[in-house]
Amino acid sequence: MCGIVGLYLKKPALEAQLGKLFEPMLEAMTDRGPDSAGFAIYGDEVADGWVKLTLQASDTDYPWAALMGQLEGRLGCSLDWFQNASAAVLKLHTSEAAAREALAELAPEVRIMSAGQSIEILKGMGLPAQISSRFGLAGMKGSHIIGHTRMATESAVTMEGSHPFSTGADLCLVHNGSLSNHFRLRQELKREGIHFETDNDTEVAAGYLTWRLQQGDTLAQALDGALEDLDGFFTFAIGTRNGFAVIRDPIACKPAVLAETDDYVAMASEYQALATLPGIDQAKVWEPAPATLYVWERESA
DSSP states (O other): OOEEEEEEESOGGGGGGHHHHHHHHHHTTTTTOOSEEEEEEEOSOOOTTOEEEEEEOSOTTOOHHHHHHHHHHHHTSOEEEEEETTEEEEEESSOHHHHHHHHHHHOTTSEEEEEESSEEEEEEESOHHHHHHHHTGGGOOOSEEEEEEEOOSSSOOOTTTSSOEEEETTEEEEEEEEESSHHHHHHHHHHTTOOOSSOOHHHHHHHHHHHHHHTTOOHHHHHHHHHHHOOEEEEEEEEOSSEEEEEEOSSOOSOOEEEEOSSEEEEESSGGGGTTSTTGGGSEEEOOOTTOOEEEEOOOO
């Protein structure tokens, strides 16, 4: 049993409040997922020709400054970075492929949580309130965010197994449910060049979407395919550079609720996570229908 929350701000003037609005939403899901938590936040975009990476290390005293010096020398490009608890967010004037190759050589022990122009993924073991405090969620700015609280029922409690998962540029996914055919699908996707870091079934779902998008599908087409190709039950919240989407399987046995006002769209596994949002008493509130895609996006940059 896991918890999902998401918040999409329609008005740029509200972006300075994103973390403050979202923090109580994430913490409201503690009873659904006390083992680990995480979130993917979108904002602070880099320009074309740059890539933004989120890195995490198991060692809380990891020597990030030394790695950044080595990385800058190895790539010979402009680099900007900052540390956030056990994570480092860096911006490089190079390609994602070149950055990944250099990091694999210089620091194979470091995990790349996300890559793109906007996304940052921060996650770890502990209660949602601990994760919020660890990474300074309340002070974060951005346009939209999705989060997850995990109750591990089929695997060990680890940072690697916590959500969100990202397998493509600015793409991430959180999942409440269980997939029955993820092992077979993982092998098929590996043959298509999709790389996986964990045995988590949610990472397979993220990898599937990445593969479909690489084939030229729109997000809507990729998710239509997921309804056919992913066996099991699920509620997905998907983050992209321009917005987010929600979809449930045809049975829709996992809970979900959506709320929309002129200022925002919010999603949660339970209504209690939406109760602190301003204007929620005037919002349109509904349960997403089975096998139906809901998408909110800004125009492409």
